[in-house]
Amino acid sequence: MNIAIKKDQWINLAIIAVVLWFIWFASSHFDEYTIRILNNIAIFIILAASYNLINGVTGQFSLEPNGFVAIGAYVTALLLVTPEAKLYQYAIVDPYPFVMTLHANFVTALLLAGTFSALLALCLSFPVFRVRGDYLAIVTLGFGFIIKILAINNPEVTNGSLGLNDIPEFSNLYWTGGIAIIAVIVVLNIVNSKFGRAMKAVRDDEDAATAMGVNTFKAKTLAFCTSAFFEGVGGGLLAALLTSISPDLFDFFFTFQLLIIIVLGGLGSTTGAIIGTVLVIGGSEWMRFLDEPMKFLSYETTAMPGMRMVVFSLILIFIMLFAREGIMGKRELKDLFKSKKKGDK
Amino acid sequence: MILKVDNVTKNFGGVTAIKETGFTVNPKEIYGLIGPNGAGKTTMFNIITGNYAPTSGQVIFRNESLSGLKPHQIVRKGIARTFQNIRLFSSMSVLDNVLIGFDFQARYSFLESIVRFPRFISEEKRIKNRSMEILDYFGMSSFAHDKATDLSYGQQRKVEIARALATNPELLLLDEPAAGMNPSETEELGEIIKKARNDFDLTVLLIEHDMKFVNQMCDKVLVLDYGKTIFEGRPCDAIQDKEVISAYLGDFHND
Numbered sequence: 001m002n003i004a005i006k007k008d009q010w011i012n013l014a015i016i017a018v019v020l021w022f023i024w025f026a027s028s029h030f031d032e033y034t035i036r037i038l039n040n041i042a043i044f045i046i047l048a049a050s051y052n053l054i055n056g057v058t059g060q061f062s063l064e065p066n067g068f069v070a071i072g073a074y075v076t077a078l079l080l081v082t083p084e085a086k087l088y089q090y091a092i093v094d095p096y097p098f099v100m101t102l103h104a105n106f107v108t109a110l111l112l113a114g115t116f117s118a119l120l121a122l123c124l125s126f127p128v129f130r131v132r133g134d135y136l137a138i139v140t141l142g143f144g145f146i147i148k149i150l151a152i153n154n155p156e157v158t159n160g161s162l163g164l165n166d167i168p169e170f171s172n173l174y175w176t177g178g179i180a181i182i183a184v185i186v187v188l189n190i191v192n193s194k195f196g197r198a199m200k201a202v203r204d205d206e207d208a209a210t211a212m213g214v215n216t217f218k219a220k221t222l223a224f225c226t227s228a229f230f231e232g233v234g235g236g237l238l239a240a241l242l243t244s245i246s247p248d249l250f251d252f253f254f255t256f257q258l259l260i261i262i263v264l265g266g267l268g269s270t271t272g273a274i275i276g277t278v279l280v281i282g283g284s285e286w287m288r289f290l291d292e293p294m295k296f297l298s299y300e301t302t303a304m305p306g307m308r309m310v311v312f313s314l315i316l317i318f319i320m321l322f323a324r325e326g327i328m329g330k331r332e333l334k335d336l337f338k339s340k341k342k343g344d345k
Numbered sequence: 346m347i348l349k350v351d352n353v354t355k356n357f358g359g360v361t362a363i364k365e366t367g368f369t370v371n372p373k374e375i376y377g378l379i380g381p382n383g384a385g386k387t388t389m390f391n392i393i394t395g396n397y398a399p400t401s402g403q404v405i406f407r408n409e410s411l412s413g414l415k416p417h418q419i420v421r422k423g424i425a426r427t428f429q430n431i432r433l434f435s436s437m438s439v440l441d442n443v444l445i446g447f448d449f450q451a452r453y454s455f456l457e458s459i460v461r462f463p464r465f466i467s468e469e470k471r472i473k474n475r476s477m478e479i480l481d482y483f484g485m486s487s488f489a490h491d492k493a494t495d496l497s498y499g500q501q502r503k504v505e506i507a508r509a510l511a512t513n514p515e516l517l518l519l520d521e522p523a524a525g526m527n528p529s530e531t532e533e534l535g536e537i538i539k540k541a542r543n544d545f546d547l548t549v550l551l552i553e554h555d556m557k558f559v560n561q562m563c564d565k566v567l568v569l570d571y572g573k574t575i576f577e578g579r580p581c582d583a584i585q586d587k588e589v590i591s592a593y594l595g596d597f598h599n600d
Contacts (some may be wrong), residue, residue: 186459193458193465194444194451194472197437201445204434211394211428213420213449213512222455268436330436 008334016181023177035173041281042176043237046183048261048273050230053187055259056267056330057196058223059203064121064140065258067147068228070250071120072113072235074151077164077245078102079109085166092155092162099157106170110179110236117232118225125221132206136224144252151247163246164239171241179237183230187270188332190226199223203268253309257284260316266326271333276326284308347372347548348393348516353402355388355572362388363572367402370516370565375542375549377563377580379556381593384569386552387429390518393550394426395419406516421449425514427505429521429552433493439504440476440489446511447472476511482544483507483537499530503537510545517541519551523558531555535562556584568592 026038047065054062081089083100104112128139151158158164190196198219201209209216239245257280265276290307293300319326348370355363363385370376378386391397393404395416404411411419425446434442451472453465480486483503488496493504502522509517522538523531535558542549553559559566560580568576568583570592576583583589 189459189461190455193469194448194453195455195458197441197445198448200437200441201434201448204436205432207396208428208432208434209445210396210416211420211426212445212508213417214445215417215449 011334019177019181023173027173037282037285038173039171039176039241041277042173042180043171043234043241044258044261044277044281045180045274046176046230046234046237047258048265048277049180049184049187049270050227050234051258052262052265052268052270052273053190053199054220054223054227056262056269056273057191057203058199058220059268060220060223061134061137062140062224062227063137063252063255063259064143064224064228065231066250066252066254067140067144068117068121068231069235069238069254070144070147070151070247071117072232073239073245073250074158074164074235075113075116075232076109076236077167077239078157079104079112080106080168080170080240081164081166082168089162089165090155090159092160094156095159096156106168106175106240110233113236114229114232117235118229121225121228122221125217125224129217129220129224141252144250144255148247148250151250158247161247163244163249165244167239167243167245169240169243171237176237176241179233183233184270184274187226187230190222191270195219195222200268257312260312262326263316263319264326266328266330268330269326269328269332271331272326272328275328280312284312287311346370347407348550349405350389350393351403351405353389353392353399353404355385355392355397356400361572363392363399363569365402366569366572366574368567368574368577370548370550372515372548373542373546374564375538375551375562377559377566378550378552378569379554379559379566379583380569380575383571384592385572386569387520388572389569390426390520390550390552393419393518394424417449420512420514423513423515424518425509425512425516426518427502427509427520427522429524431498431501431505433501433504433508435492435494437493438490439480439485439493439496440473442493442504443476443479443508443511444472446508446513447476450513479507479510480504482541498525499534502526502534506537506541510541510547514547516548516550519549519553521552521554523553523555531558538562556580560584 026035047069051065054060078099079102083103086095086100124139124143128136152161198209198214201212201214202216202219206216261276261280262273264279265272265274287308290311291303291305293303346369350367352365352367353363354361354365378389380386388397392399395411395414406422406424434445451468453462453468457465477486477489480489485500485503485507488500493501496504522534526534538549539562541547563580565578566580566583567574568589575588575592576586
């Protein structure tokens with residue numbers, strides 16, 4: 001038993017080492033375009049793995065990511081943009097004085113972004129998780145819209161629809177990849193603890209979980225706040241990668257993309273979330289040609305922006321109809337090896 | 346006296362499911378709750394476990410009123426239950442199902458689990474060992490890593506009882522434990538429940554329709570009909586009681 005645990009740990013360390021090596025290799029050898037895609041993938045791994053915690057592991061259908069990502073991005077941007085840059089950016093109205101004084105280093109900004117999101121999630125938890133049902137989906141959907149509207153209508157803080165620009169470009173593959181590794185480890189450690197077991201119990205049968213002494217409200221709240229934390233951090237990384245953010249960036253499409261990722265990968269599987277991210281984010285770069293004018297035999301079509309989304313929607317429908325478990329189901333990487341061993345006997 | 350149901354009434358809108366009913370259960374007793382369908386037995390269970398709040402009256406467990414406690418808090422006081430239709434956690438292994446029962450007994454915090462503190466590792470090891478012991482007691486340890494819902498019905502029933510015992514209860518509520526079992530499985534289950542009562546110092550309160558099973562198992566029964574007590578006493582006397590017979594079979598009129 002002890003040896004098995006040690007063996008698992010060695011495998012985990014080896015995986016981390018390979019990923020770190022890849023990050024170093026990519027940063028020094030790949031071109032800017034590829035690195036940008038890899039940065040996107042790393043950020044979306046953070047988002048998908050944490051979104052999966054509330055949606056897949058705890059089974060509470062939620063549509064929150066765009067709201068918390070927006071909050072994380074704005075908090076980080078406000079803390080990172082230098083006062084001089086702020087001075088000339090606010091074109092609509094003058095910012096509140098406190099906006100000018102906000103400043104922090106990158107790590108503090110990311111941590112504050114995550115903490116702020118998590119605290120907001122905690123506030124949402126109390127009304128939402130007291131009742132059962134799909135209220136979480138409705139409330140979080142509305143929450144995303146409210147955040148966007150607040151961002152547009154409070155130009156004193158957010159510079160309205162113009163958004164914030166000249167955010168220092170702190171994000172690089174070391175940051176995004178490193179935090180993605182940490183996020184995945186944290187999520188897996190939660191899943192493989194009594195907290196994760198309680199979350200899965202809530203998903204499988206909430207009444208039975210209660211009958212086992214599980215505080216289901218606490219389990220759901222923990223999952224939701226952890227998701228929100230990493231979504232805030234991911235938003236911060238995104239802001240420091242794009243260098244400019246605006247409310248339009250965080251519309252429902254953002255959540256929809258994450259939903260496709262975790263459903264494609266398999267709800268409840270962190271490995272699946274990673275695979276889903278690589279396929280969807282990588283795939284949407286690859287499918288960029290769909291949005292452009294195309295020559296098909298002798299026909300020539302005009303550019304159709306959003307054509308990729310049609311393809312993604314079709315993929316989602318296909319998964320729902322024919323492969324509801326997604327690629328990984330609820331299994332993780334290590335489960336695949338286990339079942340293989342069993343099959344060999 | 347370990348459990349006292351004190352003059353409980355439960356109304357659902359205009360329907361009275363339980364009307365001014367009370368009974369007491371003594372430590373280490375196996376107490377049967379019987380009655381025709383719709384008599385209010387499961388409602389009584391749900392009141393004891395805190396899923397329903399009684400309209401009036403209260404439940405007293407170890408000289409402490411359970412009024413106002415949430416279901417998971419009542420479990421932590423020492424009342425565990427099984428369900429009429431088995432409700433195991435379908436995506437989890439047998440071992441994980443039992444480990445859920447230790448959820449509130451594992452002493453480590455959220456942060457300790459994230460950074461894998463030594464206390465996390467030792468506590469996980471402790472509750473895993475305890476879970477395996479319980480599974481071993483029920484002869485189920487070889488199925489520990491199988492998916493719970495892949496087991497046979499009788500085995501699932503055992504896992505459900507094992508899972509309930511993991512919460513370290515003093516009072517175990519069994520809702521129709523013998524339902525859907527064949528006679529030999531029923532007999533085996535009866536033996537297990539009796540043995541567990543002695544080995545785990547349990548008091549058992551059970552709902553059952555199988556009168557043979559009730560006769561063999563219970564020290565005392567309470568017969569409910571339309572939410573009212575019509576008989577309390579030894580099971581062998583219950584089946585000769587006129588009122589009980591008429592509740593089950595209806596009244597016979599000779600005129």
